[in-house]
Amino acid sequence: xxxxxxxxxxxxxxxxxxxxxxxxxxxxxxxxxxxxxxxxxxxxxxxxxxxxxxxxxxxxxxxxxxxxxxxxxxxxxxxxxxxxxxxxxxxxxxxxxxxxxxxxxxxxxxxxxxxxxxxxxxxxxxxxxxxxxxxxxxxxxxxxxxxxxxxxxxxxxxxxxxxxxxxxxxxxxxxxxxxxxxxxxxxxxxxxxxxxxxxxxxxxxxxxxxxxxxxxxxxxxxxxxxxxxxxxxxxxxxxxxxxxxxxxxxxxxxxxxxxxxxxxxxxxxxxxxxxxxxxxxxxxxxxxxxxxxxxxxxxxxxxxxxxxxxxxxxxxxxxxxxxxxxxx
Amino acid sequence: xxxxxxxxxxxxxxxxxxxxxxxxxxxxxxxxxxxxxxxxxxxxxxxxxxxxxxxxxxxxxxxxxxxxxxxxxxxxxxxxxxxxxxxxxxxxxxxxxxxxxxxxxxxxxxxxxxxxxxxxxxxxxxxxxxxxxxxxxxxxxxxxxxxxxxxxxxxxxxxxxxxxxxxxxxxxxxxxxxxxxxxxxxxxxxxxxxxxxxxxxxxxxxxxxxxxxxxxxxxxxxxxxxxxxxxxxxxxxxxxxxxxxxxxxxxxxxxxxxxxxxxxxxxxxxxxxxxxxxxxxxxxxxxxxxxxxxxxxxxxxxxxxxxxxxxxxxxxxxxxxxxxxxxx
Numbered sequence: 001x002x003x004x005x006x007x008x009x010x011x012x013x014x015x016x017x018x019x020x021x022x023x024x025x026x027x028x029x030x031x032x033x034x035x036x037x038x039x040x041x042x043x044x045x046x047x048x049x050x051x052x053x054x055x056x057x058x059x060x061x062x063x064x065x066x067x068x069x070x071x072x073x074x075x076x077x078x079x080x081x082x083x084x085x086x087x088x089x090x091x092x093x094x095x096x097x098x099x100x101x102x103x104x105x106x107x108x109x110x111x112x113x114x115x116x117x118x119x120x121x122x123x124x125x126x127x128x129x130x131x132x133x134x135x136x137x138x139x140x141x142x143x144x145x146x147x148x149x150x151x152x153x154x155x156x157x158x159x160x161x162x163x164x165x166x167x168x169x170x171x172x173x174x175x176x177x178x179x180x181x182x183x184x185x186x187x188x189x190x191x192x193x194x195x196x197x198x199x200x201x202x203x204x205x206x207x208x209x210x211x212x213x214x215x216x217x218x219x220x221x222x223x224x225x226x227x228x229x230x231x232x233x234x235x236x237x238x239x240x241x242x243x244x245x246x247x248x249x250x251x252x253x254x255x256x257x258x259x260x261x262x263x264x265x266x267x268x269x270x271x272x273x274x275x276x277x278x279x280x281x282x283x284x285x286x287x288x289x290x291x292x293x294x295x296x297x298x299x300x301x302x303x304x305x306x307x308x309x310x311x312x313x314x315x316x317x318x319x320x321x322x323x324x325x326x327x328x
Numbered sequence: 329x330x331x332x333x334x335x336x337x338x339x340x341x342x343x344x345x346x347x348x349x350x351x352x353x354x355x356x357x358x359x360x361x362x363x364x365x366x367x368x369x370x371x372x373x374x375x376x377x378x379x380x381x382x383x384x385x386x387x388x389x390x391x392x393x394x395x396x397x398x399x400x401x402x403x404x405x406x407x408x409x410x411x412x413x414x415x416x417x418x419x420x421x422x423x424x425x426x427x428x429x430x431x432x433x434x435x436x437x438x439x440x441x442x443x444x445x446x447x448x449x450x451x452x453x454x455x456x457x458x459x460x461x462x463x464x465x466x467x468x469x470x471x472x473x474x475x476x477x478x479x480x481x482x483x484x485x486x487x488x489x490x491x492x493x494x495x496x497x498x499x500x501x502x503x504x505x506x507x508x509x510x511x512x513x514x515x516x517x518x519x520x521x522x523x524x525x526x527x528x529x530x531x532x533x534x535x536x537x538x539x540x541x542x543x544x545x546x547x548x549x550x551x552x553x554x555x556x557x558x559x560x561x562x563x564x565x566x567x568x569x570x571x572x573x574x575x576x577x578x579x580x581x582x583x584x585x586x587x588x589x590x591x592x593x594x595x596x597x598x599x600x601x602x603x604x605x606x607x608x609x610x611x612x613x614x615x616x617x618x619x620x621x622x623x624x625x626x627x628x629x630x631x632x633x634x635x636x637x638x639x640x641x642x643x644x645x646x647x648x649x650x651x652x653x654x655x656x
Contacts, residue, residue: 001407001410001411001412001413001423001424002404002405002406002407002410002423002424003410003412003413003421003422003423003424004406004413004421004422004423004424004425004497004498005415005419005420005421006420006421008418008419008420011501012501013498013501015405015406015424016424017403017404017405017406017424019403019404020403075345075347075348075641076330076345076347077330077343077345077631077639078330078332078343078345079329079330082329082330082331083329084329084331085329085331085332087333090336090524090528091333091336091528091548092333092334092336093331093332093333093334094331094332095329095330095331095332096329096330096331096332096343096344096345097332145631145634145635147629147630147631147633147634148630149627149629149630152627153627154627154629154630155626155627155628155629155630156629163630164630164631166631168635169332170332170341172634172635172636172637173339173340173341173635173636173637174634174635174636175635177636196418200418200419220419223633271629271630271633271634272630273630273631273633273634274634275634292633292634294633296627296628298483299477299480299481299482299483299624300483300628301475301477301482301483301484301599302475302476302477302482302483302491302492302599302600302601303405303473303475303492303494303601305475305551305599305601305620305622306473306475306500306502306599306601306602306603306620307473307496307500307501307502307503308500308501308502308505309500309501311405313403
């Protein structure tokens with residue numbers, strides 16, 4: 001029987017309609033069409049195929065001895081020098097100011113993120129943190145966004161493992177909504193919405209696993225089957241100044257999630273992103289930064305575009321139960 | 329240079345980033361994979377493959393002499409008899425009550441919507457109106473949603489031309505947002521937001537065409553390249569009680585849009601949907617029902633999921649200029 005659920009964080013509605021009796025392993029992953037460049041612009045020795053790098057993390061000195069590179073996106077959605085555009089009060093338009101960069105996560109062309117070591121994944125987030133700190137120093141941006149597209153169906157146009165980061169001159173609408181709802185919850189109850197969420201999901205039917213400081217669970221009102229969140233348990237952690245051992249633990253949790261999903265549906269295309277506080281925000285009594293992972297399994301179609309609610313054919317509790325059986 | 333735009337109706341943000349210099353005809357339409365049933369359940373003579381119909385429009389008397397059939401969706405996202413589910417104040421959950429039906433738009437298996445006559449398309453909307461009136465009579469539903477998915481990439485699982493309709497026990501979140509913004513605009517300015525929109529788009533650079541009572545234009549802040557809206561010009565028209573000549577004119581406008589898009593990108597997968605007033609709403613001084621058509625050309629990826637804003641690589645004004653050149 002279908003259910004109508006409301007996400008406690010964003011307020012988003014999902015119709016959970018497992019009528020086809022699909023199990024977590026029943027979703028079809030289409031073959032990836034390889035329309036790869038002959039020379040991969042993200043491989044060592046091909047550094048001249050990308051714009052000049054904005055950051056490099058490396059152990060050696062040679063031009064191709066890097067572990068992680070950050071380069072401007074060749075087709076940026078925002079640019080620091082945009083100067084066009086004049087709107088009016090009805091049709092609001094501002095120049096597309098910002099940064100849009102790519103994190104080349106590894107020199108190894110065929111290495112997929114779930115096969116990274118925690119140390120290797122940590123370097124990716126370290127690169128993001130260093131760039132976000134630089135954006136903060138520039139004083140022009142309101143938000144540092146980190147997101148990953150894996151697989152063509154999830155929007156990746158190159159297969160060499162990479163993620164993206166942006167400096168935005170606005171707070172993302174979804175974050176505005178999460179922050180506003182969390183603040184209202186705090187005003188009403190005196191409690192942190194995310195502390196409550198951690199408490200409920202740590203002991204509830206959507207839990208996948210917990211570590212000392214993180215909990216991974218299936219979203220209560222997902223946008224896609226197998227939507228997974230990772231939330232830090234302690235209140236008051238800031239991602240950009242996170243202690244190294246905590247960032248390492250976060251990386252271990254994310255790798256554990258990625259490996260469970262890969263075992264469930266090999267080659268699963270997915271997106272994940274960090275929801276952080278706005279750049280330069282003081283500590284908030286009502287928010288925890290967190291990661292949301294949204295697989296690309298069902299299509300965004302007429303219902304979703306027309307309503308901004310979602311139809312999901314798999315119960316999160318069933319997905320969590322399955323994922324727990326894969327755990328050692 | 330990229331631009332940041334805000335949709336005047338919903339408030340949604342789009343980054344218009346035409347950096348790749350893509351023209352309207354440059355988008356790649358992937359081949360449709362045909363995973364068709366051997367016997368199409370929507371073809372005449374196969375009526376027993378669908379659940380019993382809730383409506384039939386026909387000229388003759390035979391069991392297969394229909395022009396349009398409405399049948400319950402075999403995999404409904406909502407059901408009138410759902411009775412499960414108990415949430416709590418934190419994790420809100422209600423039974424998935426509603427109707428979810430399919431409109432089989434034609435008996436002809438291979439006939440695509442853009443090749444319908446205005447009379448044939450009018451029967452589809454007539455079927456929707458009759459079902460919506462029945463939903464209104466039931467007194468349990470707050471919204472009648474009409475949407476169409478064309479092509480697998482836009483979520484259609486069968487190729488035989490069909491659309492869907494739902495009776496919802498809630499007002500769709502996107503509609504809530506449009507209604508709230510339109511009401512606020514009316515309170516502030518004393519004007520109808522949609523009357524203003526019609527005035528601006530009829531004389532502006534995003535116009536595709538206008539007829540006596542309708543205007544078709546490229547959305548100012550689209551979610552996808554070639555996103556197209558059709559809005560009635562007169563204030564105060566109600567879709568469910570629309571005069572026959574006006575509904576015919578609306579069908580002619582929609583067919584004109586579909587044919588222009590098909591000429592631009594043959595086989596274009598798309599979704600469209602009606603945004604109507606809530607069921608049983610009194611006439612609103614600040615709203616016009618309208619149709620929004622969203623092509624399935626770019627992927628919803630990490631940026632879109634993480635922000636609920638959109639990156640679109642084609643300027644609506646350029647798309648409109650191109651579509652106007654196709655006009656007779």
